[in-house]
Amino acid sequence: MADTASSENPPAAPPPVQTALAEPLPMPQQVMAMALAWLVPGLGHVYLKRAVRGVIFFALVMIALGIGISLQGNLYQPIRGQWLTYLATFGQACSGIPYFVLRYGFHYQGQQEAAGYEYGTAFLLTAGLMNLLLVLDARDIASGQKE
Amino acid sequence: MLSHFLLMVVYALLVSLFFTILWRRERRAQLVLFLQLFFGMVGGGLIVAWLMYPFPSGPPAPIP
Numbered sequence: 330m331a332d333t334a335s336s337e338n339p340p341a342a343p344p345p346v347q348t349a350l351a352e353p354l355p356m357p358q359q360v361m362a363m364a365l366a367w368l369v370p371g372l373g374h375v376y377l378k379r380a381v382r383g384v385i386f387f388a389l390v391m392i393a394l395g396i397g398i399s400l401q402g403n404l405y406q407p408i409r410g411q412w413l414t415y416l417a418t419f420g421q422a423c424s425g426i427p428y429f430v431l432r433y434g435f436h437y438q439g440q441q442e443a444a445g446y447e448y449g450t451a452f453l454l455t456a457g458l459m460n461l462l463l464v465l466d467a468r469d470i471a472s473g474q475k476e
Numbered sequence: 477m478l479s480h481f482l483l484m485v486v487y488a489l490l491v492s493l494f495f496t497i498l499w500r501r502e503r504r505a506q507l508v509l510f511l512q513l514f515f516g517m518v519g520g521g522l523i524v525a526w527l528m529y530p531f532p533s534g535p536p537a538p539i540p
């Protein structure tokens with residue numbers, strides 16, 4: 330006996346995948362979110378209405394910077410012929426305004442003779458790289474790729 | 477503040493908290509990831525330290 334029911338009532342198509350992601354913001358707002366996230370750690374998330382996350386990220390990056398400064402870690406600047414200093418400067422400058430305030434406002438450089446110099450440098454670099462990840466995270470949220 | 481171990485723990489705490497909040501939303505998943513990252517970094521640091529212990533980089537420091 331032929332099964333005629335399947336030809337009359339084909340199986341329903343599976344429902345579309347539900348995602349909780351928001352619509353991507355216009356490009357100017359995406360750029361604004363990334364710029365704010367770079368200038369002040371966490372501000373990009375506050376701009377994208379993730380205020381609690383933004384405040385926590387601000388606190389974490391500032392604590393890392395504060396420990397790095399208290400240990401007299403190195404605040405890198407490019408040195409001709411030493412290419413790794415360019416990379417390290419980029420990493421630390423990713424912390425945004427705090428980097429430039431330290432460098433040009435307080436003329437902070439760190440002390441190579443300090444006992445915590447290497448540790449402090451690691452904390453300062455980590456603060457900058459954490460903020461770089463925050464910039465990319467703000468971009469993902471603004472473009473609707475992440476909650 | 478200049479204890480090597482304390483600085484390592486503080487560093488691991490900061491980085492673990494950062495990635496936990498960056499990568500996870502649910503409370504339980506956050507706790508699991510935080511514990512994995514924190515104890516992974518601190519435990520990994522201790523293991524590497526003990527592995528390097530038989531191979532000092534120079535003569536022992538003079539005892540004051």
